[in-house]
Amino acid sequence: MVNSKNAPLYQQIFEEIKGAIEEGEYAPKERIPSEPELAAKYGVSRITVRRAVEDLCAEGYLVKQQGRGTFVSTPHINRRLLQYTVARSFTDVCHDNEMTPGARVVSRLIVPVRSEEAKFFELDDKALLLYIQRIRTADGQPIFEENVFLPYEGNQDLMDADLEDVSLFDKIAETGGARPTRTPQRTVEAVRATQEQASRLAIAPGDPLLFLNVWFADDQDRPVCIGRQYYVGARYRFVL
Template sequence: MRQTEMPLYRQIFDDIKASIEGGTYKPDEKIPTEAELSEMYNVSRITVRRAIEDLSTEGYLVKRRGLGTFVCAPRMRRRLLQGGLPESFTDICRHNGRESGARLVKREIVLPRPDESDFFGLSEGELVLHIKRVRTADDVPIFEENMYLPYSQNQELATVQLESESIYQLMNELYGRRPVKNARVLIQSVGASSSKAGLLQVAKGEPLLYIATYALDQDDKPVYIGRQYFIGSRYMLDL
Protein backbone atom coordinates (compact mmCIF):
# COMPACT_ATOMS: atom_id res chain seq x y z
CA MET A 1 0.00 0.00 0.00
CA ARG A 2 1.34 3.43 -0.94
CA GLN A 3 2.16 5.59 2.08
CA THR A 4 0.29 8.90 2.16
CA GLU A 5 2.58 11.90 1.76
CA MET A 6 2.77 14.22 4.76
CA PRO A 7 0.61 17.37 4.29
CA LEU A 8 2.54 20.54 3.44
CA TYR A 9 1.35 22.39 6.54
CA ARG A 10 2.67 19.55 8.71
CA GLN A 11 6.05 19.69 7.01
CA ILE A 12 6.22 23.41 7.78
CA PHE A 13 5.02 22.71 11.34
CA ASP A 14 7.81 20.17 11.86
CA ASP A 15 10.45 22.45 10.31
CA ILE A 16 9.57 25.46 12.46
CA LYS A 17 9.24 23.28 15.56
CA ALA A 18 12.72 21.85 14.92
CA SER A 19 14.07 25.39 14.48
CA ILE A 20 12.58 26.38 17.85
CA GLU A 21 13.82 23.30 19.68
CA GLY A 22 17.23 23.60 18.02
CA GLY A 23 17.64 27.24 19.04
CA THR A 24 17.44 28.79 15.56
CA TYR A 25 14.36 30.66 16.79
CA LYS A 26 14.86 31.68 20.42
CA PRO A 27 12.26 32.40 23.15
CA ASP A 28 10.50 35.76 22.64
CA GLU A 29 12.00 36.09 19.15
CA LYS A 30 9.68 37.20 16.36
CA ILE A 31 9.42 34.70 13.50
CA PRO A 32 8.96 35.70 9.82
CA THR A 33 5.52 36.89 8.74
CA GLU A 34 3.01 34.63 6.99
CA ALA A 35 3.89 36.31 3.70
CA GLU A 36 7.61 35.75 4.26
CA LEU A 37 7.10 32.12 5.28
CA SER A 38 4.84 31.57 2.29
CA GLU A 39 7.63 32.75 0.02
CA MET A 40 10.29 30.76 1.90
CA TYR A 41 8.37 27.48 1.60
CA ASN A 42 6.75 28.26 -1.75
CA VAL A 43 3.26 27.52 -0.44
CA SER A 44 0.03 29.47 0.07
CA ARG A 45 -0.49 31.68 3.12
CA ILE A 46 -3.41 29.44 4.11
CA THR A 47 -0.99 26.52 4.41
CA VAL A 48 1.42 28.59 6.48
CA ARG A 49 -1.43 29.86 8.68
CA ARG A 50 -2.52 26.29 9.48
CA ALA A 51 1.01 25.41 10.60
CA ILE A 52 1.27 28.57 12.72
CA GLU A 53 -2.10 27.91 14.36
CA ASP A 54 -1.09 24.35 15.28
CA LEU A 55 2.24 25.55 16.66
CA SER A 56 0.39 28.17 18.73
CA THR A 57 -2.05 25.56 20.06
CA GLU A 58 0.84 23.33 21.15
CA GLY A 59 2.59 26.19 22.95
CA TYR A 60 5.49 26.89 20.60
CA LEU A 61 4.29 30.24 19.25
CA VAL A 62 2.12 33.11 20.45
CA LYS A 63 0.45 35.81 18.35
CA ARG A 64 0.67 39.32 19.77
CA ARG A 65 -1.83 41.73 18.28
CA GLY A 66 -0.23 44.37 16.10
CA LEU A 67 3.26 42.97 16.70
CA GLY A 68 3.46 39.58 15.00
CA THR A 69 4.11 35.97 16.02
CA PHE A 70 6.73 35.16 18.64
CA VAL A 71 8.39 32.06 20.05
CA CYS A 72 6.95 31.16 23.45
CA ALA A 73 9.14 30.82 26.48
CA PRO A 74 8.94 27.31 27.98
CA ARG A 75 5.52 26.64 29.46
CA MET A 76 5.15 27.58 33.10
CA ARG A 77 4.72 24.66 35.47
CA ARG A 78 2.90 24.53 38.77
CA ARG A 79 2.25 21.78 41.26
CA LEU A 80 -1.19 22.95 42.28
CA LEU A 81 -1.70 20.51 45.15
CA GLN A 82 1.88 20.14 46.42
CA GLY A 83 1.68 20.31 50.22
CA GLY A 84 -1.87 21.62 49.85
CA LEU A 85 -0.49 25.12 49.31
CA PRO A 86 -2.03 27.53 46.75
CA GLU A 87 1.27 29.03 45.49
CA SER A 88 1.05 32.65 44.35
CA PHE A 89 1.54 33.45 40.68
CA THR A 90 4.30 35.89 41.61
CA ASP A 91 6.26 33.04 43.20
CA ILE A 92 5.54 30.73 40.25
CA CYS A 93 7.00 33.32 37.87
CA ARG A 94 10.05 33.78 40.08
CA HIS A 95 10.68 30.03 40.12
CA ASN A 96 10.37 29.95 36.32
CA GLY A 97 12.69 32.90 35.78
CA ARG A 98 9.88 35.14 34.52
CA GLU A 99 8.61 38.59 35.53
CA SER A 100 5.03 38.57 36.80
CA GLY A 101 2.52 41.26 35.93
CA ALA A 102 -1.17 42.05 36.36
CA ARG A 103 -3.72 44.22 34.57
CA LEU A 104 -6.83 45.12 36.53
CA VAL A 105 -9.95 44.51 34.43
CA LYS A 106 -12.74 44.90 36.98
CA ARG A 107 -13.25 45.45 40.71
CA GLU A 108 -16.80 45.31 42.02
CA ILE A 109 -18.88 44.61 45.11
CA VAL A 110 -21.56 42.06 44.27
CA LEU A 111 -24.09 39.66 45.72
CA PRO A 112 -22.54 36.26 46.51
CA ARG A 113 -23.29 33.05 44.66
CA PRO A 114 -24.70 30.19 46.78
CA ASP A 115 -21.31 28.41 47.04
CA GLU A 116 -19.65 31.68 48.11
CA SER A 117 -22.22 32.29 50.85
CA ASP A 118 -21.78 28.73 52.11
CA PHE A 119 -17.98 28.75 52.00
CA PHE A 120 -17.57 32.15 53.67
CA GLY A 121 -20.49 31.65 56.08
CA LEU A 122 -22.12 34.90 55.00
CA SER A 123 -25.32 36.22 56.51
CA GLU A 124 -28.18 37.42 54.33
CA GLY A 125 -27.33 40.78 52.76
CA GLU A 126 -23.56 40.42 53.09
CA LEU A 127 -21.55 41.08 49.92
CA VAL A 128 -18.40 39.82 48.24
CA LEU A 129 -15.58 41.69 46.54
CA HIS A 130 -14.82 40.46 43.01
CA ILE A 131 -11.42 41.28 41.53
CA LYS A 132 -10.73 40.38 37.89
CA ARG A 133 -7.22 40.69 36.47
CA VAL A 134 -5.20 39.38 33.55
CA ARG A 135 -1.96 37.93 34.88
CA THR A 136 1.11 38.01 32.64
CA ALA A 137 4.59 36.55 32.55
CA ASP A 138 7.14 38.73 30.72
CA ASP A 139 4.14 40.75 29.43
CA VAL A 140 2.52 37.66 27.83
CA PRO A 141 -1.02 36.85 29.10
CA ILE A 142 -1.14 33.56 31.02
CA PHE A 143 -4.56 33.54 32.69
CA GLU A 144 -7.67 35.45 33.69
CA GLU A 145 -7.79 35.73 37.47
CA ASN A 146 -11.08 36.09 39.36
CA MET A 147 -10.91 36.35 43.13
CA TYR A 148 -13.94 36.49 45.43
CA LEU A 149 -13.54 37.62 49.05
CA PRO A 150 -15.96 38.65 51.84
CA TYR A 151 -16.24 42.43 51.43
CA SER A 152 -16.64 43.16 55.14
CA GLN A 153 -13.25 41.57 55.85
CA ASN A 154 -11.39 42.94 52.82
CA GLN A 155 -12.62 46.50 52.29
CA GLU A 156 -9.12 47.90 51.75
CA LEU A 157 -8.66 45.64 48.72
CA ALA A 158 -11.54 47.52 47.07
CA THR A 159 -9.40 50.66 46.78
CA VAL A 160 -5.67 49.80 46.96
CA GLN A 161 -3.38 49.61 43.93
CA LEU A 162 -3.64 46.18 42.30
CA GLU A 163 -1.66 46.59 39.08
CA SER A 164 1.23 44.10 39.22
CA GLU A 165 0.67 43.50 42.94
CA SER A 166 0.46 40.11 44.67
CA ILE A 167 -2.92 39.88 46.40
CA TYR A 168 -1.48 37.19 48.68
CA GLN A 169 1.17 39.64 49.87
CA LEU A 170 -1.32 42.49 50.26
CA MET A 171 -3.61 40.32 52.38
CA ASN A 172 -0.71 39.37 54.60
CA GLU A 173 0.37 43.00 54.99
CA LEU A 174 -3.14 44.37 55.55
CA TYR A 175 -4.73 41.63 57.64
CA GLY A 176 -2.01 39.22 58.77
CA ARG A 177 -3.81 36.47 56.88
CA ARG A 178 -2.35 34.27 54.18
CA PRO A 179 -3.69 31.26 52.26
CA VAL A 180 -1.96 28.09 53.38
CA LYS A 181 -4.09 25.29 51.92
CA ASN A 182 -7.00 24.49 49.65
CA ALA A 183 -10.26 23.25 51.12
CA ARG A 184 -11.14 21.94 47.68
CA VAL A 185 -10.15 22.33 44.03
CA LEU A 186 -12.22 21.94 40.86
CA ILE A 187 -10.52 21.52 37.45
CA GLN A 188 -12.00 21.29 33.97
CA SER A 189 -11.21 22.18 30.36
CA VAL A 190 -13.27 24.87 28.62
CA GLY A 191 -13.15 26.79 25.36
CA ALA A 192 -12.32 30.51 25.36
CA SER A 193 -15.41 32.70 25.02
CA SER A 194 -15.25 35.86 22.89
CA SER A 195 -14.61 38.04 25.94
CA LYS A 196 -11.94 35.76 27.38
CA ALA A 197 -10.27 35.39 23.99
CA GLY A 198 -10.05 39.16 23.75
CA LEU A 199 -8.60 39.57 27.23
CA LEU A 200 -6.06 36.76 26.83
CA GLN A 201 -5.17 37.51 23.20
CA VAL A 202 -6.04 34.03 21.92
CA ALA A 203 -8.48 32.68 19.36
CA LYS A 204 -12.09 32.12 20.35
CA GLY A 205 -12.55 28.48 21.37
CA GLU A 206 -8.89 27.96 22.31
CA PRO A 207 -8.59 25.42 25.17
CA LEU A 208 -8.44 26.98 28.62
CA LEU A 209 -7.85 25.24 31.92
CA TYR A 210 -10.48 26.33 34.44
CA ILE A 211 -9.38 25.97 38.06
CA ALA A 212 -11.59 26.89 41.02
CA THR A 213 -9.83 26.95 44.39
CA TYR A 214 -11.37 27.39 47.85
CA ALA A 215 -8.52 28.59 50.06
CA LEU A 216 -8.12 28.56 53.86
CA ASP A 217 -5.80 30.67 56.00
CA GLN A 218 -3.42 29.66 58.79
CA ASP A 219 -6.38 29.40 61.19
CA ASP A 220 -8.39 27.18 58.83
CA LYS A 221 -10.75 30.06 58.06
CA PRO A 222 -11.96 30.74 54.49
CA VAL A 223 -9.82 33.32 52.68
CA TYR A 224 -11.01 33.49 49.09
CA ILE A 225 -12.49 31.61 46.16
CA GLY A 226 -10.45 31.78 42.97
CA ARG A 227 -11.88 31.12 39.53
CA GLN A 228 -9.02 31.16 37.04
CA TYR A 229 -8.86 30.53 33.28
CA PHE A 230 -5.37 29.48 32.16
CA ILE A 231 -4.18 29.32 28.54
CA GLY A 232 -3.36 25.64 28.15
CA SER A 233 -0.62 26.22 25.58
CA ARG A 234 1.28 28.51 28.00
CA TYR A 235 0.68 26.79 31.31
CA MET A 236 1.23 23.22 32.49
CA LEU A 237 -0.44 21.87 35.61
CA ASP A 238 1.31 19.11 37.57
CA LEU A 239 -0.92 17.23 39.99
Protein backbone atom coordinates (compact mmCIF):
# COMPACT_ATOMS: atom_id res chain seq x y z
CA MET A 1 0.00 0.00 0.00
CA VAL A 2 1.24 3.48 -0.79
CA ASN A 3 1.86 6.10 1.88
CA SER A 4 -0.60 8.99 1.56
CA LYS A 5 0.99 11.38 4.07
CA ASN A 6 3.04 13.56 1.76
CA ALA A 7 1.54 13.44 -1.75
CA PRO A 8 -1.75 12.51 -3.40
CA LEU A 9 -2.16 8.77 -3.85
CA TYR A 10 -2.19 8.98 -7.65
CA GLN A 11 1.08 10.94 -7.58
CA GLN A 12 2.73 8.31 -5.38
CA ILE A 13 1.61 5.54 -7.73
CA PHE A 14 2.85 7.62 -10.67
CA GLU A 15 6.29 7.90 -9.06
CA GLU A 16 6.45 4.21 -8.16
CA ILE A 17 5.59 3.01 -11.67
CA LYS A 18 7.87 5.64 -13.23
CA GLY A 19 10.72 4.47 -10.98
CA ALA A 20 10.06 0.83 -11.90
CA ILE A 21 10.29 1.73 -15.60
CA GLU A 22 13.48 3.76 -15.18
CA GLU A 23 15.11 0.99 -13.11
CA GLY A 24 14.21 -1.67 -15.67
CA GLU A 25 11.61 -3.52 -13.62
CA TYR A 26 9.27 -2.95 -16.56
CA ALA A 27 11.02 -3.26 -19.94
CA PRO A 28 10.15 -1.30 -23.12
CA LYS A 29 7.05 -2.75 -24.85
CA GLU A 30 6.22 -4.86 -21.76
CA ARG A 31 2.59 -4.91 -20.65
CA ILE A 32 2.08 -3.55 -17.14
CA PRO A 33 -0.58 -4.98 -14.75
CA SER A 34 -4.19 -4.02 -15.44
CA GLU A 35 -5.93 -1.25 -13.52
CA PRO A 36 -7.75 -3.73 -11.20
CA GLU A 37 -4.43 -5.48 -10.53
CA LEU A 38 -2.68 -2.20 -9.75
CA ALA A 39 -5.58 -1.07 -7.56
CA ALA A 40 -5.31 -4.29 -5.55
CA LYS A 41 -1.51 -4.02 -5.35
CA TYR A 42 -1.57 -0.46 -3.99
CA GLY A 43 -4.81 -0.71 -2.01
CA VAL A 44 -6.49 2.18 -3.79
CA SER A 45 -9.45 2.73 -6.11
CA ARG A 46 -9.34 2.15 -9.85
CA ILE A 47 -10.02 5.86 -10.35
CA THR A 48 -6.79 6.69 -8.50
CA VAL A 49 -4.85 4.17 -10.55
CA ARG A 50 -6.37 5.46 -13.80
CA ARG A 51 -5.25 9.03 -12.99
CA ALA A 52 -1.67 7.84 -12.41
CA VAL A 53 -1.65 5.74 -15.61
CA GLU A 54 -3.08 8.59 -17.69
CA ASP A 55 -0.37 10.94 -16.41
CA LEU A 56 2.30 8.35 -17.23
CA CYS A 57 0.87 8.06 -20.75
CA ALA A 58 0.83 11.85 -21.12
CA GLU A 59 4.53 12.02 -20.16
CA GLY A 60 5.48 9.24 -22.55
CA TYR A 61 6.28 6.44 -20.08
CA LEU A 62 3.28 4.30 -21.02
CA VAL A 63 1.09 3.81 -24.09
CA LYS A 64 -2.41 2.33 -24.20
CA GLN A 65 -3.25 -0.12 -26.97
CA GLN A 66 -6.95 -0.61 -27.47
CA GLY A 67 -8.06 -4.12 -26.61
CA ARG A 68 -4.57 -5.18 -25.49
CA GLY A 69 -3.73 -3.18 -22.38
CA THR A 70 -1.11 -0.64 -21.32
CA PHE A 71 2.53 -1.03 -22.30
CA VAL A 72 5.85 0.60 -21.49
CA SER A 73 6.80 3.03 -24.24
CA THR A 74 9.84 2.57 -26.42
CA PRO A 75 12.51 5.30 -26.08
CA HIS A 76 11.89 8.68 -27.71
CA ILE A 77 12.91 8.99 -31.33
CA ASN A 78 15.42 11.81 -31.73
CA ARG A 79 15.68 14.11 -34.72
CA ARG A 80 17.97 17.11 -35.04
CA LEU A 81 15.75 20.07 -35.87
CA LEU A 82 18.52 22.46 -36.89
CA GLN A 83 19.77 19.93 -39.44
CA TYR A 84 16.32 19.54 -40.90
CA THR A 85 17.07 21.68 -43.97
CA VAL A 86 18.28 18.35 -45.36
CA ALA A 87 15.27 16.10 -45.85
CA ARG A 88 15.50 12.66 -44.25
CA SER A 89 12.78 10.05 -44.34
CA PHE A 90 11.18 8.75 -41.16
CA THR A 91 12.44 5.31 -42.21
CA ASP A 92 16.02 6.57 -42.04
CA VAL A 93 15.41 8.28 -38.69
CA CYS A 94 14.07 5.00 -37.27
CA HIS A 95 17.16 3.16 -38.48
CA ASP A 96 19.31 5.84 -36.79
CA ASN A 97 17.52 5.03 -33.54
CA GLU A 98 17.73 1.23 -34.07
CA MET A 99 13.95 0.92 -34.43
CA THR A 100 11.80 -0.81 -37.03
CA PRO A 101 9.77 1.65 -39.16
CA GLY A 102 6.22 0.91 -40.21
CA ALA A 103 3.36 2.58 -42.08
CA ARG A 104 -0.38 2.02 -42.36
CA VAL A 105 -2.35 3.71 -45.14
CA VAL A 106 -5.46 5.53 -43.93
CA SER A 107 -6.60 7.08 -47.22
CA ARG A 108 -5.61 8.25 -50.69
CA LEU A 109 -7.59 11.05 -52.29
CA ILE A 110 -7.49 13.38 -55.29
CA VAL A 111 -8.13 16.91 -54.02
CA PRO A 112 -8.21 20.42 -55.51
CA VAL A 113 -5.12 22.57 -55.04
CA ARG A 114 -5.25 25.52 -52.65
CA SER A 115 -3.66 28.88 -53.36
CA GLU A 116 -0.50 28.46 -51.25
CA GLU A 117 -0.01 24.95 -52.65
CA ALA A 118 -0.48 26.15 -56.23
CA LYS A 119 2.15 28.80 -55.66
CA PHE A 120 4.66 26.32 -54.23
CA PHE A 121 4.10 23.70 -56.95
CA GLU A 122 3.82 26.34 -59.67
CA LEU A 123 0.40 25.05 -60.75
CA ASP A 124 -2.74 26.81 -61.90
CA ASP A 125 -5.74 27.06 -59.60
CA LYS A 126 -7.57 24.20 -61.38
CA ALA A 127 -4.83 21.62 -60.79
CA LEU A 128 -5.35 18.51 -58.68
CA LEU A 129 -3.22 17.11 -55.87
CA LEU A 130 -2.76 13.58 -54.61
CA TYR A 131 -3.33 13.45 -50.84
CA ILE A 132 -1.88 10.45 -48.97
CA GLN A 133 -2.58 9.90 -45.27
CA ARG A 134 -0.74 7.25 -43.25
CA ILE A 135 0.07 6.40 -39.65
CA ARG A 136 3.81 5.95 -39.15
CA THR A 137 5.06 3.59 -36.44
CA ALA A 138 8.35 2.70 -34.77
CA ASP A 139 8.63 -0.82 -33.33
CA GLY A 140 4.87 -1.07 -33.81
CA GLN A 141 4.07 2.04 -31.76
CA PRO A 142 2.22 4.91 -33.52
CA ILE A 143 4.48 7.97 -33.76
CA PHE A 144 2.75 10.40 -36.10
CA GLU A 145 -0.05 11.00 -38.58
CA GLU A 146 1.48 11.62 -41.99
CA ASN A 147 -0.37 13.86 -44.47
CA VAL A 148 1.44 14.31 -47.80
CA PHE A 149 0.30 16.40 -50.78
CA LEU A 150 1.91 16.29 -54.22
CA PRO A 151 0.80 17.10 -57.78
CA TYR A 152 -1.47 14.39 -59.14
CA GLU A 153 -0.07 14.75 -62.64
CA GLY A 154 3.16 12.80 -62.75
CA ASN A 155 2.44 10.93 -59.51
CA GLN A 156 -0.66 8.97 -60.55
CA ASP A 157 1.06 5.63 -59.99
CA LEU A 158 1.12 6.31 -56.24
CA MET A 159 -2.66 5.83 -56.20
CA ASP A 160 -2.17 2.10 -56.69
CA ALA A 161 1.33 1.59 -55.27
CA ASP A 162 1.87 -0.51 -52.14
CA LEU A 163 2.53 2.09 -49.44
CA GLU A 164 2.35 -0.17 -46.41
CA ASP A 165 5.53 -0.24 -44.27
CA VAL A 166 7.65 1.61 -46.84
CA SER A 167 9.32 5.00 -47.18
CA LEU A 168 7.14 7.39 -49.17
CA PHE A 169 10.28 9.22 -50.30
CA ASP A 170 11.50 5.96 -51.86
CA LYS A 171 8.15 5.34 -53.52
CA ILE A 172 7.99 8.82 -55.00
CA ALA A 173 11.40 8.24 -56.59
CA GLU A 174 10.52 4.70 -57.73
CA THR A 175 7.37 5.85 -59.54
CA GLY A 176 9.20 8.48 -61.54
CA GLY A 177 9.21 11.51 -59.29
CA ALA A 178 12.15 13.38 -57.78
CA ARG A 179 13.35 12.31 -54.35
CA PRO A 180 12.84 14.97 -51.65
CA THR A 181 16.24 16.12 -50.38
CA ARG A 182 15.68 19.66 -49.09
CA THR A 183 13.17 21.50 -46.91
CA PRO A 184 13.11 25.16 -48.00
CA GLN A 185 10.24 25.98 -45.64
CA ARG A 186 9.06 24.46 -42.36
CA THR A 187 7.12 25.42 -39.24
CA VAL A 188 6.48 23.66 -35.92
CA GLU A 189 3.68 24.35 -33.49
CA ALA A 190 1.97 22.64 -30.56
CA VAL A 191 -1.62 21.43 -31.04
CA ARG A 192 -3.97 18.99 -29.34
CA ALA A 193 -5.18 15.67 -30.72
CA THR A 194 -8.65 15.42 -32.16
CA GLN A 195 -10.87 12.46 -31.35
CA GLU A 196 -10.01 10.89 -34.71
CA GLN A 197 -6.26 11.41 -34.33
CA ALA A 198 -6.32 10.09 -30.79
CA SER A 199 -7.98 6.87 -31.95
CA ARG A 200 -5.40 6.31 -34.70
CA LEU A 201 -2.39 7.22 -32.56
CA ALA A 202 -3.44 5.32 -29.41
CA ILE A 203 -3.56 8.43 -27.23
CA ALA A 204 -6.29 10.40 -25.45
CA PRO A 205 -8.26 13.21 -27.15
CA GLY A 206 -6.62 16.51 -26.31
CA ASP A 207 -3.16 15.02 -25.78
CA PRO A 208 -0.31 17.23 -27.08
CA LEU A 209 0.88 16.84 -30.66
CA LEU A 210 3.69 18.56 -32.55
CA PHE A 211 2.40 19.83 -35.89
CA LEU A 212 5.20 19.99 -38.46
CA ASN A 213 4.37 21.70 -41.77
CA VAL A 214 7.19 21.05 -44.27
CA TRP A 215 7.71 21.94 -47.94
CA PHE A 216 9.98 19.43 -49.68
CA ALA A 217 12.17 20.09 -52.74
CA ASP A 218 14.74 18.12 -54.74
CA ASP A 219 18.45 18.79 -55.27
CA GLN A 220 17.62 21.53 -57.78
CA ASP A 221 15.16 23.20 -55.37
CA ARG A 222 12.22 22.07 -57.49
CA PRO A 223 9.07 21.42 -55.44
CA VAL A 224 8.26 17.76 -54.73
CA CYS A 225 5.64 17.51 -51.97
CA ILE A 226 4.20 19.08 -48.83
CA GLY A 227 4.07 17.22 -45.55
CA ARG A 228 1.68 18.11 -42.74
CA GLN A 229 2.58 15.76 -39.89
CA TYR A 230 1.17 15.39 -36.38
CA TYR A 231 3.70 13.82 -33.99
CA VAL A 232 2.81 12.39 -30.59
CA GLY A 233 4.65 14.79 -28.29
CA ALA A 234 5.47 12.10 -25.73
CA ARG A 235 7.10 9.80 -28.30
CA TYR A 236 9.14 12.08 -30.55
CA ARG A 237 11.83 14.60 -29.66
CA PHE A 238 13.33 17.34 -31.83
CA VAL A 239 16.93 17.90 -30.73
CA LEU A 240 18.24 21.45 -31.20
